[in-house]
Amino acid sequence: MADASQTNRPRPLSPHIGTYRWGAHMAASIFHRGTGLALAFGGVVFTWWLLSLATGKDAYAQFEAVAGSLIGELALIGFTYALVQHALGGLRHLYMDTGAGYEIHGNRRLSKIIFVVAVLLTALIWAFGKGHI
């Protein structure tokens, strides 16, 4: 029964995530997951918005008081960014589903472009919404 010790041998592990150097492509990947999770909470706020609207003026005033406060508005801007970032990241994934875009330089460049465009679009949306443009 010499094999018993072999089955207890520790299995090989992939290198720990901390050994990798950060890059735009890694950031794009984890931001896609992070913004996706944030949007789940955004969905709860979206539902609260519709429920309060269906309930009546008083309930909607309560929603507006929270959404219109400084923290509420920052959260809405955050959800807007998350939505744009996740949508662009999703398009990146659909593009990669075709087997394209895996070459490291192109992948990194596309990831950087997505971050910049997501921030710019979020700023543009809120500038329009607030009547600054």
Place this chain on the structure above:
Amino acid sequence: MKFRSPLSTARGLGSAKSGTHHWWMQRVTAIALIPLIIWFLISAIGLIGAEFDVVEAWVAQPLTSVLLILFAVAFFYHMKLGVQVVIEDYVHGEGRKLALLLGVNFAAIGLTVACIFSILKIAFGG
């Protein structure tokens, strides 16, 4: 060496018995959400700080109601699929994993129904 029987190859369902269904529905809902998100963001820009009556009248328009319901269904279906993967990746205790997966399913359905009911109530003159 090939371990898969001809029948399992033909079925193409793999060890999880659901094949590519999860992956495929994630893509289907993602593609559906792209035009809906563009429409919603453009509409929402004009609704920032708007009065109750204005927002209510907007939701009550038939086209808006239909698009909002489609948005809610695609959004929460997509959310359920995405959060499920995150839980499967990071939560290792079987009990906790099962509880969280159940919670995500219930939340997705509950939020979808809450949205649809609210939209219909507003549309039919709540």
